[in-house]
Amino acid sequence: MATFHKAFQVFSSTENSNSIRMPQKHLETTLYMYQVHTLASNLEKYSADPAKVCAQYPWATRFAMGHPLAPWQRPAVWTDEQKVKFITSIWMGADLGSYLVNDWYEYADQAGAFAINSEVLLDGQQRLTALEEYLLGRFGVPDASGQVRFWSELGNEERQRFLNMPFAQARVSSSDEVTLRQAYDLRAFGGTPHSEDQRASS
Template sequence: MTSIFQRYADGEPTELRIQMPQRVLATTVSHYPIDVLVGHWEKYLVDPSSARDRFPWAARFVMGMPVPTWARGLEWDIGQKSRFISAVWLGGDLGSYLTNDWYEPVISSRALAVNSEILVDGQQRLHSLEEYLLDRLAIPDAQGQPRIWSELGNGVRKRFLSTIFTHVRVSSSDEVALRRTYDLCALGVVPRSFDQRAIR
């Protein structure tokens, strides 16, 4: 083992059979402001029953997106939610949320096939946003005074909504691959506990 870094080997390694792990599903990454996510959610809020008709198999909806039954529940406590919203205000790294673009209509029904358009990862962060925007979560202002969304003026709201929140997408009907991707997410470094995994 050498302590000198080389970006590429001088010659091809003799062991060409070494294969490193590959991503489970190909991803597409988009850098959108939170405002885009909120626009999607507003459409859901106009007619939530329509979403339930399209995704009758969903465990719940977060920011208007169906969550599969194999995803963990809503587990963040008030402190975790508050820290995430504070990170938005402070310009911290929000990570990303992951959805599945794939959809397939069920014949003779308004419903889409299971796992269509699901929120694969990011449920806790998106739920924190939802709670904050619905005035269920107060965040300290610059003077430390707890403030809810409806107290804020449009200027500061616009600053919040213009914050980039990276949207990662996959497109797959393969539930096993989606579950594996879900298990790998966990912010990339913290593995989900056994009881939180989709594949056991």
């Protein structure tokens, strides 16, 4: 037997209480429609002189595609299978979502070191770490015929196709660590993992 519901209305037809306030955003977020190439260029710059970059961010415990990670962020936890799936999704043109960086920096000393949380990567560590490891040849992914291929084996035409895939960058700007931690938690703890019986394809 069908259940009938009241028709949805975008706006109320009656006067509601003006005392109700829903959660407010703590940081303004700006989205930039970049490509994988942006991250690859960042990694190329980082790998040319890792010691120099580490000296600029002495508080960073790790880096992902050249972006510093704060000490309070969790470690890389993706399995090899997850990494391969993510890289394959890039090749297949899937929506990669966005990664989040703090578009704020401040010099901490005259030597050029940045203050903690400057330009820190707030969300996307697992994806960017997988991308870095793939580009550096630490694992390969199956080609169209199923044979595992490494980045070093590919010609420039295929490399260019991969690098041209869209990968948006979201930016916030804040020196307040409490607010940055809240932004991190908001992005990191919002999803529920699927179970195997919920897979849509075989």
